[in-house]
Amino acid sequence: MESTQNKKPTADKWHLTSDRPVFIQIMEKLKLDIVTGKYLPGDKLPSVRDLANEASVNPNTMQRAFSELEREGLVYTQRTNGRFITEDTDLIDLLKQKMAFDSISQFLKSMRQLGFSGEETLQLLKEALKEETA
Amino acid sequence: MESTQNKKPTADKWHLTSDRPVFIQIMEKLKLDIVTGKYLPGDKLPSVRDLANEASVNPNTMQRAFSELEREGLVYTQRTNGRFITEDTDLIDLLKQKMAFDSISQFLKSMRQLGFSGEETLQLLKEALKEETA
DNA sequence: ATTATTGTATTAAGTGCATAATACAGCAAT
């Protein structure tokens, strides 16, 4: 017996969309959770079935996301025990740096495509930050 | 008779990838060409077939991209004469503003997801710009 | 008037992603 409020409280904080492959979006979310410390090195992950259920996704899809993450060395598997976050903290740090670098590069590229110089882009960013507090 | 160098010189400057719908990527490229002035208001566009050929894409796919652009008011069609860039310069300006705003918003969002504050992000961007010239 | 070019529509096929429904093997807990 579960209490009525104990159904699925930790449900969809995955905000998955249909405009890109779901397994990619899951990978991105997991990577964020890893580099931001929501998952710590060595942490045990929920089972494929549980996570699939929580994300309202097919187990195959969740499985695929983890397969890819494992290929990248971010998680490792103990065949019948579960999955765990890598303990390679250097790898995690590198990933975070790379994600930040990629974000900056992509931003500058798209702004330049729109015709803005680096200086103009910097200025626009400053103004955007100013707007936020106002 | 064509000279040997007159084959398809203006070929693939479309760099389309397979990780996202092609018709979306085409729309993005066309929008960029419009807001950056490579196409001017009222300009006549090449035919669907020619553009499809140039981009190495199926005519249906190119057609779809244009249908969407037309829905957004960026191009208009003369039934059997061809397609033209909108002459609504305000719309074009608004689009450019929106694209820049979206780019900035997305950048700030992704950096915050990585744990960086607005100030930190600004600093990282400055450093990135400094690195470029060095 | 004829011809070529325009946008547009249709049908069939192939591919990748996601789902659903199972099933199996191996280890942990009991």
Added chain:
DNA sequence: ATTGCTGTATTATGCACTTAATACAATAAT
């Protein structure tokens, strides 16, 4: 030893995007 949970594999179905091969209607050019 049995039971339950783990990752993993398989088969079938559906959907969206893309391609291919046509075809048609309407206008511009000749």
